[in-house]
Amino acid sequence: MRVHLVDGTYELFRYHFSPGNRDPEQGAARGVVHSMLQLIDDGATHVGVATDQVVESFRNQFWPGYKTGEGVPPELMAQFPLLEQALASAGFCVWPMVEHEADDALGAAARKAASHPDVEQVLICTPDKDLAQCVTTDGRVVQYDRRRQMLIDHDGVVDKFGVLPESIPDYLALVGDTADGFPGLPGWGARSTATVLSHYVHLEDIPDAVGQWEVGIRGSARLATTLAENRELAMLFRKVATIADDAPTFDRLEELAWAGPKAEFPELMGSMGGEHLVERAEKLKARVGQA
Known part of the structure; x- marks a missing residue:
C-alpha cells in the first residue's frame, strides 16, 4: 500500500495563480478537487490533505519576521474553508491546521503512516524544500513533485541540497x-x-x-x-x-482510504460550478468499488 499526503495549501496557491484560472473566487478550490480526483484516477487509494487554515502558526512566537497572511489575496484566503469543505465532501481526509502548519501535518502523517506494517511507501506530494527533512534512508518516505512528476528519495535530497x-x-x-x-x-x-x-x-x-x-x-x-x-x-x-511531527492528523490508517464522495458533494459542487466533477467522482467510486 502507498499513502499519498498532499500539501493542500501549495495546490490552492498553484491553481489560484494559474494563468488558466478565470474564477478568482472559487476556481482554485475547484481545481484542487479536480487534482485530488485525478490522483485517485492515477491509482492512489489512501490520501490525506493538509491545509493552512490560518497562515500564522506557533513559529511566529519564536521569530517575529516569520511568514503571516499579509499580502495574500483575500479571495484566495477565503477559499481555504471552501476547499476544506469541498475535499471532505469529496471523500478525502483533510487536516486544517491552526496552531501548526500544513508542513507539520504532512511530516506527522508521514511518520505515522510509515510505521504501519501495511504501508510500503509514503509520498509527500509537495515540492517544498522543508519536507525534504522527512525523507528516509530506507525509501519508505519520499517527496513527490506532482507537477514535474519527480520523485525525490534520500539520494535525491543529497543530490539537490548537498546534505542529508x-x-x-x-x-x-x-x-x-x-x-x-x-x-x-x-x-x-x-x-x-x-x-x-x-x-x-x-x-x-x-x-x-x-x-x-x-x-x-x-x-x-x-x-x-x-x-x-x-x-x-x-x-x-x-x-x-524543523517540522513538528506531533501535529494532529489521523488515528487509524483506514481514515485515509478513499471510498467516494459523500451525499452533500453534488449540491456543493453545483454551487461551485463543478458539476462535471460529480460525475467523475461517481465513476471513480464505482471503479474503486469493483477493485
Missing part, C-alpha cells in the same frame, strides 16, 4: 528561507553550507574556531566567526525550520 535529509533544518538555518521569513546567517550560501554540513551534519558539531574545521572552503574564517557570534540565532532558525 536530517541536515535540512540546519541547512535552512544557515542559508535562510525567504518564503518563510527568516534570513539565515550573513555569508552562508548554499554551496558553503552544503560543504560544511556534509561533513558535520548538525550545527552544534561545527567548531567555533576555523582552525578546528576539518573542511576547507573559501572564506572559512569569516563564516566561522559569523557562526560563532550568531550560534544562538542559528539554533533558533533551525527550531523554526
Whole structure:
C-alpha cells in the first residue's frame, strides 16, 4: 500500500495563480478537487490533505519576521474553508491546521503512516524544500513533485541540497528561507553550507574556531566567526525550520482510504460550478468499488 499526503495549501496557491484560472473566487478550490480526483484516477487509494487554515502558526512566537497572511489575496484566503469543505465532501481526509502548519501535518502523517506494517511507501506530494527533512534512508518516505512528476528519495535530497535529509533544518538555518521569513546567517550560501554540513551534519558539531574545521572552503574564517557570534540565532532558525511531527492528523490508517464522495458533494459542487466533477467522482467510486 502507498499513502499519498498532499500539501493542500501549495495546490490552492498553484491553481489560484494559474494563468488558466478565470474564477478568482472559487476556481482554485475547484481545481484542487479536480487534482485530488485525478490522483485517485492515477491509482492512489489512501490520501490525506493538509491545509493552512490560518497562515500564522506557533513559529511566529519564536521569530517575529516569520511568514503571516499579509499580502495574500483575500479571495484566495477565503477559499481555504471552501476547499476544506469541498475535499471532505469529496471523500478525502483533510487536516486544517491552526496552531501548526500544513508542513507539520504532512511530516506527522508521514511518520505515522510509515510505521504501519501495511504501508510500503509514503509520498509527500509537495515540492517544498522543508519536507525534504522527512525523507528516509530506507525509501519508505519520499517527496513527490506532482507537477514535474519527480520523485525525490534520500539520494535525491543529497543530490539537490548537498546534505542529508536530517541536515535540512540546519541547512535552512544557515542559508535562510525567504518564503518563510527568516534570513539565515550573513555569508552562508548554499554551496558553503552544503560543504560544511556534509561533513558535520548538525550545527552544534561545527567548531567555533576555523582552525578546528576539518573542511576547507573559501572564506572559512569569516563564516566561522559569523557562526560563532550568531550560534544562538542559528539554533533558533533551525527550531523554526524543523517540522513538528506531533501535529494532529489521523488515528487509524483506514481514515485515509478513499471510498467516494459523500451525499452533500453534488449540491456543493453545483454551487461551485463543478458539476462535471460529480460525475467523475461517481465513476471513480464505482471503479474503486469493483477493485
